[in-house]
Amino acid sequence: MHTITVEEFCKGMGLSVVSADEGAEMQITSSDINRPGLEMAGYFEYFAPGRVQVVGRSEIAYLTSRSTAHQIKYMETYFNKEFPCLIVCRGLDLPEDVLALAVAAKKPVLSSQQSTTQLVHRLIGYIDNLIAPRGTIHGVLMDIYGVGILFTGESGIGKSETALELIKRGHRLVSDDAVELCRVADNRLTGESPKLIRYLMEMRGIGIIDVRSMYGVGSVIRQKSIDLVIKMERWDDDKVYDRLGISEEYEEMLGIKIPRITVPVAPGRNLAIIAEVAARNFRLKAQGYNAAKELDRRMEMMMSGRAEELDPDDVSGMHF
Structure with missing residues (x-):
């Protein structure tokens, strides 16, 4: 459920208010849209609450063709149902008696100059974004070769420094720290920067820097899907790290599992290059080629006595 004021909703969708308190709050629970033609004829059995209501030329024509008694009988029941608002398209007007019922039921009536089809298309996208689950995570998000990579790890592990090196190498920053x-x-999960710190980075020993002003508008991007998580942790001599990449790890965020790799941090490791390799490897896997599985296939051929059939230069099975 998402609560939004009538004023905010109208501003976001370019609507005008016919009858409503602009400061009143609406509760929107679904991006599904309802066109209440059946309800205007008195059929309410499958009415779905919580949906934004949209009427166009056909609904208005039907209402105006009915008697005042018919309008009042069914529209009074309609406006007592649970829904956030009614939007009238093409700048049309509701019959006065119907509008009076909406006012009495305190249901916002809004107006759009767009056609019904155009408005419904925009509404679905707008409401989908409005009611989408949201959260905040500590990390750095980068766009590397078109792959959205989220760097996570404890404070001071080197996430911002790695991101700065990647920016110098031509990749784009989405958000630093949060x-x-x-x-x-x-x-699908997307990430963006909070407005307060957008395009800014914190560099210990230097302070706050403005990446866009320093490296140009091509060094930043407003929003990016999160495709891969790189978890940075300090090198532990007692821990066995994955050297083949056969096992799959995932990070669950907002109910979505994102592939994750763990990268140990130690002096001398170039984390920017490792991140670039991770991005390229992710793209290869998405295209159907997995180097670890290819190694496993070659070992299986050798163990089965088919070593003479091995041809590492054969790329016929690869998909690029």
Whole structure:
């Protein structure tokens, strides 16, 4: 459920108020839109509450063709149902008796100059973004070769320094220190920077720097999908790290599992290059090629006595 004022909703959708208190709050629970043609005829059995209501030329024509008694009988029941607002398209007017019922039920009536089809298309996208689950995570989000990589790890591990080196190498910063998450689909998560710190980075010993002013507008991007998580941790001699990449790790955020790799941090390791390699490797996997599985296939061929069939230069099975 998301609560938004009538004024904010109208501003976001470019609507005008016909009848409502602009400061009044609406509760929107679904991006599904309802066109109440059946309800205007008196059929309420499958009415779904919580949906924004949209009427256009056909609904208004039907209402105006009915008697005043018909309008009052069914529209009074309609306005007593639970829904956030009614939007009238093409700048059309509700019949006066119907508008009076909306006022009595304290249901916001809004107006759009757009056609019904155009408005519904925009509404679905707007409400999807409005009610999408959100959260905030500590980390740095970068766009590397088109792959959204989220760097996580304890403070002082070197996330910002790695990001700065990547920026120098031509990649783009989304957010430093805090990343606002938004689940825009069942399998897609996006991240962006809070407005307060957008395009800014904290460099210990130097202070706050403005990446956009320092490196140009091509060094930053407003929003990016989160495709891969790189967890940075201090090197532990007693821990066995994955050297083949066969096992799969995931980080769950807002109910979505994102592939994760753990990168140990030690003096002499160039983390920027490692991140670039991780991004390229992620893209190869997405295209159907997995180097670890290719090594496993070669070992299996050798163990089965088919070593003479091995041809590392054969790329016929690769998909680029």
